[in-house]
Each structure stands twice: as C-alpha cells, then as structure tokens.
Amino acid sequence: MTEEALKLLSEEEGQDLIEWALLASFIAIVAVVTLYLFGDPLLGIYQGVLDRLIFVNGYL
Numbered sequence: 001m002t003e004e005a006l007k008l009l010s011e012e013e014g015q016d017l018i019e020w021a022l023l024a025s026f027i028a029i030v031a032v033v034t035l036y037l038f039g040d041p042l043l044g045i046y047q048g049v050l051d052r053l054i055f056v057n058g059y060l
Helices: 002-010 015-056
Strands: none
Touching: none
C-alpha cells in the first residue's frame, strides 16, 4: 500500500499543464483586478486621446 502511495506522489505526469493553468489563472485575475481598479482613469485617458484625434482630423 505504501509503495503505491509513494509511486503516485512521485509521478510528475500532467504537472506542466497544471502549472500553465495556474499561471494563466493568475494572469487573468491580475488583469481583472487591474481593470476594476484603474478602469475609469484609463477610460478617461483613452477618451481624451480619441477626442484629440477627432478634433485634429477635422471631424468636430
């Protein structure tokens, strides 16, 4: 019984996939939190740049 348990614990098959999934999850969480915290200021910056581009091109 203990041999089988040790064998299961020492297997590394599928470990890379789990690590990549954890990394992707972490990046997604960081992106969502960043957009939540800085979404309004970033939207203001983007809108300001867009307004200037529209004004420069003579659409206003």
